Amino acid sequence: QLQLVESGGGLVQPGGSLRLACAGSGFTLDYYYVGWFRQAPGKEREWVSCISYPGVKTKYARTVKGRFTISRDNARDTVYLQMNSLKPDDTAVYYCAADRSSFSDVCTDAVDKERYHWWGQGTQVTVSS
16 A cells, blocks of 8 residues: 655654654655645644655745755655744644655645645644643
């Protein structure tokens, strides 16, 4: 079964950091662009960041720009989301998602859920003192 698997969530104090990881299960991420989304209780799922394949272009939501960094290690077939200066408002379930395209500017428009075919089960991030 093809799926994405997230890891790295947890409980962190405000101002702290976490690094999330996303890997393919049953397929590789070669030629896939990858996005991160998050969903807080009672809110809609929102797009956070996107990285193209092989990783030249990235894009961030305004709410996380300057604090979060998306990257990918193609040798390890893994995409990361480094989250620094975390705030309570960052508390959510974080999902990675992917779809196939090697177009370098794909992230320009890949900010909607409908642009992604494959999804992970999510990992909980809680920012609290």
